[in-house]
Amino acid sequence: MYKVNQLTTIFLAIALLVTILVSARYGAVNISTIEMISALEKFFSNNSMLLLNERIFLDIRLPRALLCVFVGASLAVGGVLIQGLFRNPIVEPGLIGTSSGAAMGAALYFVLGAMFKFNTGEWTLPIAACAGAIISTVLVFVLSQSKTVGRSNIVTLLLTGIAINALFMSGVGFLSYIARDPQARSITFWGMGTLSGANWHSVIIVGISTSLCLVLSLRFAKQLNILMMGEDEAIFLGISINQLKWQILTVEIVMIAIATAFVGVISFVGLIVPHLLRMINGSDNHLLIRNSAFAGAIFLCLADLIARMIVRPAELPIGIVTSVVGVPVFIFLLRKKNYLF
Amino acid sequence: MLTAQNISYSAGKKQLLDNLSLTFEPGKINLIIGPNGAGKSTLIKVLSGMLKPSTGSIFYGINEMSVAALAKFRAVLSQNTDLAFPLTVKEIVMMGRYPHFKSNPSLADAQICDEVMRFFDVTDFAERNFLTLSGGEKQRVHFARVAAQIWQQNSKVLSYLFLDEPLAFLDIFYQIDFMNKLLALTQQKNIVVIGVVHDLNIAGKYADKLVLINNGKVLADGDKQTVLTSENIFSAYHLKPEIQSINGDVRLYY
Numbered sequence: 001m002y003k004v005n006q007l008t009t010i011f012l013a014i015a016l017l018v019t020i021l022v023s024a025r026y027g028a029v030n031i032s033t034i035e036m037i038s039a040l041e042k043f044f045s046n047n048s049m050l051l052l053n054e055r056i057f058l059d060i061r062l063p064r065a066l067l068c069v070f071v072g073a074s075l076a077v078g079g080v081l082i083q084g085l086f087r088n089p090i091v092e093p094g095l096i097g098t099s100s101g102a103a104m105g106a107a108l109y110f111v112l113g114a115m116f117k118f119n120t121g122e123w124t125l126p127i128a129a130c131a132g133a134i135i136s137t138v139l140v141f142v143l144s145q146s147k148t149v150g151r152s153n154i155v156t157l158l159l160t161g162i163a164i165n166a167l168f169m170s171g172v173g174f175l176s177y178i179a180r181d182p183q184a185r186s187i188t189f190w191g192m193g194t195l196s197g198a199n200w201h202s203v204i205i206v207g208i209s210t211s212l213c214l215v216l217s218l219r220f221a222k223q224l225n226i227l228m229m230g231e232d233e234a235i236f237l238g239i240s241i242n243q244l245k246w247q248i249l250t251v252e253i254v255m256i257a258i259a260t261a262f263v264g265v266i267s268f269v270g271l272i273v274p275h276l277l278r279m280i281n282g283s284d285n286h287l288l289i290r291n292s293a294f295a296g297a298i299f300l301c302l303a304d305l306i307a308r309m310i311v312r313p314a315e316l317p318i319g320i321v322t323s324v325v326g327v328p329v330f331i332f333l334l335r336k337k338n339y340l341f
Numbered sequence: 342m343l344t345a346q347n348i349s350y351s352a353g354k355k356q357l358l359d360n361l362s363l364t365f366e367p368g369k370i371n372l373i374i375g376p377n378g379a380g381k382s383t384l385i386k387v388l389s390g391m392l393k394p395s396t397g398s399i400f401y402g403i404n405e406m407s408v409a410a411l412a413k414f415r416a417v418l419s420q421n422t423d424l425a426f427p428l429t430v431k432e433i434v435m436m437g438r439y440p441h442f443k444s445n446p447s448l449a450d451a452q453i454c455d456e457v458m459r460f461f462d463v464t465d466f467a468e469r470n471f472l473t474l475s476g477g478e479k480q481r482v483h484f485a486r487v488a489a490q491i492w493q494q495n496s497k498v499l500s501y502l503f504l505d506e507p508l509a510f511l512d513i514f515y516q517i518d519f520m521n522k523l524l525a526l527t528q529q530k531n532i533v534v535i536g537v538v539h540d541l542n543i544a545g546k547y548a549d550k551l552v553l554i555n556n557g558k559v560l561a562d563g564d565k566q567t568v569l570t571s572e573n574i575f576s577a578y579h580l581k582p583e584i585q586s587i588n589g590d591v592r593l594y595y
């Protein structure tokens with residue numbers, strides 16, 4: 001017994017590879033397979049004589065697809081962590097303030113950076129986003145704790161999340177109103193997310209944080225399984241519950257904040273992906289975390305492709321695409337009786 | 342053996358347990374009875390290590406245990422533990438082994454799970470979604486899980502099993518079924534069993550030792566014939582049932 005079903009994971013890994021290639025190939029300009037191969041050849045042989053399409057593939061499409069992979073994985077796994085922590089399938093990083101806090105931190109970085117013209121290292125933006133996300137998430141977490149029971153009631157949690165999200169997003173709105181930096185000025189960017197700013201620099205930073213947090217998340221699988229039965233049972237099975245809560249929250253915040261710093265707030269990925277996987281493979285977190293990383297990456301790649309194709313040569317904010325898919329799933333979950341609230 | 346010495350527990354100004362001293366022996370079914378609000382659940386929480394007593398101490402034979410170390414030989418079965426997400430029965434029973442391995446279960450862990458599932462007759466629905474089971478089946482699966490947690494490979498290791506109103510929400514078939522399983526488990530394994538029950542007839546049938554508590558104090562402590570007397574029942578419950586002793590079982594007719 002307890003043989004982990006590898007089939008879904010293998011299937012998802014192959015599907016991810018295909019999705020990356022498809023997503024890199026199609027867009028405002030379609031790139032042929034031959035161009036993709038020759039671009040990669042030149043890249044590895046340090047040949048800088050690139051044709052236009054090869055340049056588009058290497059400098060725009062490929063980093064964008066890879067950023068989709070890392071951000072999608074982060075959002076989906078962040079969703080699994082937060083759902084396990086609150087024992088509820090309808091929470092996700094966007095609902096408990098993490099994303100809006102990160103957006104606020106990032107917006108503040110752009111505005112202050114432009115105002116005071118200080119030189120910053122490449123990790124300043126991620127750190128600013130993390131700081132914002134820590135403030136907002138901890139605020140939601142602490143404010144929603146019931147005084148009598150000592151744990152979060154789900155209705156209080158969601159309502160507190162809405163309030164804190166509104167507060168931080170209006171902060172973002174204010175900052176983008178006074179901002180001079182073109183990136184921070186774009187309110188749609190922060191509110192609904194876009195991957196149009198993808199470059200190798202952002203791929204590397206988000207890639208490092210995603211990989212690290214993913215490894216840490218996989219180590220929580222056992223504890224998250226136990227947590228499904230409630231906090232008392234978790235203590236009886238030998239878990240130091242408060243320590244675990246803060247560890248999970250920390251990983252979730254770092255993961256989501258760094259992704260959000262580069263792509264803005266993308267909702268519902270953390271909700272849909274784990275939910276679909278639970279329907280296929282059950283809720284064992286060993287499988288769920290790993291598969292969510294792959295499926296989240298695939299989902300975001302496809303969403304980005306749709307966002308680029310539907311009004312081409314222009315593009316939609318990706319959050320519109322994820323919301324169109326995500327809201328029905330959210331409502332379905334709310335109405336389903338099988339889950340506890 | 343589990344020994345509690347002069348334990349008291351207060352929440353705020355309210356004293357829930359008042360200077361209790363008790364001992365519980367392995368191989369016996371020890372049951373705690375008492376009216377609502379008597380402090381039964383608090384007592385089981387203090388004994389199982391969930392709550393620290395305000396004063397007094399509890400000896401498991403080993404002193405000063407971490408939460409993780411305690412989980413290897415002490416299990417607690419609560420009433421009505423539900424799940425936030427669907428899981429198979431097999432996965433839930435395996436959770437009982439979680440304190441014993443780091444990331445992957447050993448062969449021994451898997452064998453214990455199989456053995457425990459057979460013992461509790463849950464093998465047939467091993468692959469089913471826990472959330473689709475009936476209340477009685479759910480409780481049986483949880484019983485299998487806590488048994489797996491303290492299923493020692495070395496019979497010399499003494500384990501402790503705490504039951505916090507395990508029969509609540511069960512129909513009479515599952516109540517009797519549960520108690521028979523508990524009896525078999527107690528006879529086969531080296532464990533100290535301490536449980537809280539409400540039904541005095543269940544207590545009168547299965548208990549080897551009874552503790553009757555009222556207002557946070559021990560009212561009577563001993564075998565069922567000495568505890569289930571008219572005077573004791575009247576002072577705890579204000580009822581005067583007719584009490585009969587048949588073949589070692591004590592029966593109450595209200």
